[in-house]
Amino acid sequence: MVPHWKPGWKPIESRMGPSGQYAPQAMASMDEVSARVDELRSLIDRHDVAYFEQDAPTIADPDYDGLVRELAELESRHPELAVDTGAGHRVGARPSEAFAPVSHAVSMMSLDKAFDQDELTGWYDRVLRRLDGNEVGPLTCELKFDGLAVSVRYENGEMVRAATRGDGRTGEDVSANVETIADLPKRLGPDAPSLIEVRGEVYLKLSSFAALNEMVVAIGQAPYVNPRNAAAGSLRQKNAAVTATRNLSFFSYQMGEVDGVPQFGSHHESLQYLASLGLPVNEHAETVASMDGVSDYIERFRLMRHDLDYEFDGVVIKIDDLATQGRLGATSRAPRWAVAYKLPPEERTTKLLDIHVSIGPSGRATPFARLEPVFVGGVTVSTATLHNEDQVLAKDVRPGDTVVVRRAGDVIPEVVGPVLADRVKASKPWKFPTNCPICDQPLERVEDMAATACVNVSCPRQIRGRIEHFVSRGAMDIEGFGESRVDLFVTAGLLGDVSDIYSFDLEAVREMEGFGDLSVQNLRLAIAESRARPLGNLLFGLRIPHVGSTNGDLLATSFGSMEALLSADEEAIAAIDGVGPIIARSVFLWLSNPGNREIIGRLRDAGVNFTGPARSELAPILEGMSIVVTGALEGFSRDDAAAAVSDRGGKSPGSVSKKTTALVVGESPGASKLSKAEDFGIPILDEAEFSTLLKTGVVPAKTEEEGETP
DNA sequence: ACACCTCGAGTTCT
DNA sequence: CTCGAGGTGT
Numbered sequence: 247m248v249p250h251w252k253p254g255w256k257p258i259e260s261r262m263g264p265s266g267q268y269a270p271q272a273m274a275s276m277d278e279v280s281a282r283v284d285e286l287r288s289l290i291d292r293h294d295v296a297y298f299e300q301d302a303p304t305i306a307d308p309d310y311d312g313l314v315r316e317l318a319e320l321e322s323r324h325p326e327l328a329v330d331t332g333a334g335h336r337v338g339a340r341p342s343e344a345f346a347p348v349s350h351a352v353s354m355m356s357l358d359k360a361f362d363q364d365e366l367t368g369w370y371d372r373v374l375r376r377l378d379g380n381e382v383g384p385l386t387c388e389l390k391f392d393g394l395a396v397s398v399r400y401e402n403g404e405m406v407r408a409a410t411r412g413d414g415r416t417g418e419d420v421s422a423n424v425e426t427i428a429d430l431p432k433r434l435g436p437d438a439p440s441l442i443e444v445r446g447e448v449y450l451k452l453s454s455f456a457a458l459n460e461m462v463v464a465i466g467q468a469p470y471v472n473p474r475n476a477a478a479g480s481l482r483q484k485n486a487a488v489t490a491t492r493n494l495s496f497f498s499y500q501m502g503e504v505d506g507v508p509q510f511g512s513h514h515e516s517l518q519y520l521a522s523l524g525l526p527v528n529e530h531a532e533t534v535a536s537m538d539g540v541s542d543y544i545e546r547f548r549l550m551r552h553d554l555d556y557e558f559d560g561v562v563i564k565i566d567d568l569a570t571q572g573r574l575g576a577t578s579r580a581p582r583w584a585v586a587y588k589l590p591p592e593e594r595t596t597k598l599l600d601i602h603v604s605i606g607p608s609g610r611a612t613p614f615a616r617l618e619p620v621f622v623g624g625v626t627v628s629t630a631t632l633h634n635e636d637q638v639l640a641k642d643v644r645p646g647d648t649v650v651v652r653r654a655g656d657v658i659p660e661v662v663g664p665v666l667a668d669r670v671k672a673s674k675p676w677k678f679p680t681n682c683p684i685c686d687q688p689l690e691r692v693e694d695m696a697a698t699a700c701v702n703v704s705c706p707r708q709i710r711g712r713i714e715h716f717v718s719r720g721a722m723d724i725e726g727f728g729e730s731r732v733d734l735f736v737t738a739g740l741l742g743d744v745s746d747i748y749s750f751d752l753e754a755v756r757e758m759e760g761f762g763d764l765s766v767q768n769l770r771l772a773i774a775e776s777r778a779r780p781l782g783n784l785l786f787g788l789r790i791p792h793v794g795s796t797n798g799d800l801l802a803t804s805f806g807s808m809e810a811l812l813s814a815d816e817e818a819i820a821a822i823d824g825v826g827p828i829i830a831r832s833v834f835l836w837l838s839n840p841g842n843r844e845i846i847g848r849l850r851d852a853g854v855n856f857t858g859p860a861r862s863e864l865a866p867i868l869e870g871m872s873i874v875v876t877g878a879l880e881g882f883s884r885d886d887a888a889a890a891v892s893d894r895g896g897k898s899p900g901s902v903s904k905k906t907t908a909l910v911v912g913e914s915p916g917a918s919k920l921s922k923a924e925d926f927g928i929p930i931l932d933e934a935e936f937s938t939l940l941k942t943g944v945v946p947a948k949t950e951e952e953g954e955t956p
Numbered sequence: 957a958c959a960c961c962t963c964g965a966g967t968t969c970t
Numbered sequence: 971c972t973c974g975a976g977g978t979g980t
Binding site for chain 2: 606608610612614625626627628629630631633658659791792793794795796797824861896899900901904905
Binding site for chain 3: 792823829918
């Protein structure tokens, strides 16, 4: 039913995920094809104007690429619809009139793109076919920087002009601004050729981007959405003095028109030449022997994506041998000897369907965005948190908006902001709901905080939340008591508060669907076992504000028993080292509450352990030490490792600081902890060395001397 | 007053 | 894992 599908060409939807936003629709008639082509042209035109002339992109790059691809595909299948001058037949857009036009003697072409391994292989196969049996030779791999392509012209060693790419043949003169880029010499050395046009990417380092946005926000303006956008804005400043403050950077990767430049045999030699002239060339360019080397390079840098101080969105692969490049030639748009492999996008636009509020287990009301599913950063995202009311207001995102979605450094998707140009005129700012969506009681703004919460103690969500927390690992750790079962028992009216766990009707559970003798017996055993948990776990399980696992243990060891804690006044609690007035007050108030007293009384009656931790039998050989664990160990769970340390008098906090005695590294460790430990020169132990430490209380000496790295 | 460390809480998808 | 806030030490 899709008559013109070329073999080997994948429909865009399979690549872009289920969003379908820019995916081609199945088209039956010529009229529909023609209509879609017109639609695509006008969309691309509109985005071009916004992007190139107003520095305000209305669409994320990969989506734009998708539109252009779809148009190109339709035009190639229906040549009768193609027009020479229309959208999609140019590399960029019309140059703005604010900067004088500059024509490129050697045109600045864009590159064909490959979105997955298959497309990359397809490119290579086409190269092989064209070469008709001749050797391809080595390939060069370079990072594809997320910046703006610029051509910088040097005559007799002097920088004379710099121009943007524009439409590939004609760009804009941005000399005044490019002159402010510290990376670029105004004058080349004595070996400079009589003419050289250096092509490369103007970009903004992530650190400069952060500094810039800090400043922009400080003067009350909206921050730039991303470094590329900020670089574009900076490069097109009318006042070069402003550009100078932006700290733009540059990487050279190609030459345009030249005269007096030596003949090279390969691309990598030309890069070396550029570097020898004192021009900035990225250090990560590599020459590899085959496509296996290319795959390896891509994989390596896919993983390093967030480890560099600049953004890159792909890898550029070029045939290294210049004679072979010449043999391959170029199409009207792009050279055949190069291809840009695009990494999965980190930023995409999608539609914000609605904003909902979820009530967390503690009653906090968190707004989150329901999104039209969109493939970003390697996964399909359909929801993203908006954190709190202030965030929603600050970003002013509204249901129905087209929004930019990002999956930054870590994992958590984030709504960057709305695309204002696409906003429906009638839309109104979103209002935070006044009532809890679960229990319908009024929501209250938490004092002095950005949070809003449901304060109804008998809200079903919170009853469940408190019980889930009580039975969780780290608290009373009752096996077989997961979220779904808690939900089941609470809904059935069997559990109202945590003390009910020790008295509720297990015979009634036996009658429930999905439960038999065995599962009830296991549950009974697990509950019985939990009575013996240390007091610190119990205190943590009660979910007293500001009392987590650490402070729970701290209170338990300081008071020795629940009874002692119950009879302590606020000052006695505040006297503990590490507990200040706020935590003391919170604990005291919670324990004074009659309802909570009653729960504690029932737990006492149920025979739950109320006495402090049995003194560790082990000698406190790690006293005063702070041992941080990262990654998975073979012989210990993370909790076990922390317990092993604290049993011996040491501490095991969650992060590395200057005070840390040693870092224990297991399988797949967290990069930030590791690099911090290296920075501070903290000893790094493997599991075997950790075991030794636990036995001897001495940090094993390193066999090799730790040297400072420059 | 400031800097640094620590703790607690919330977060998505496979 | 990261953010915001509490606690401690300078």
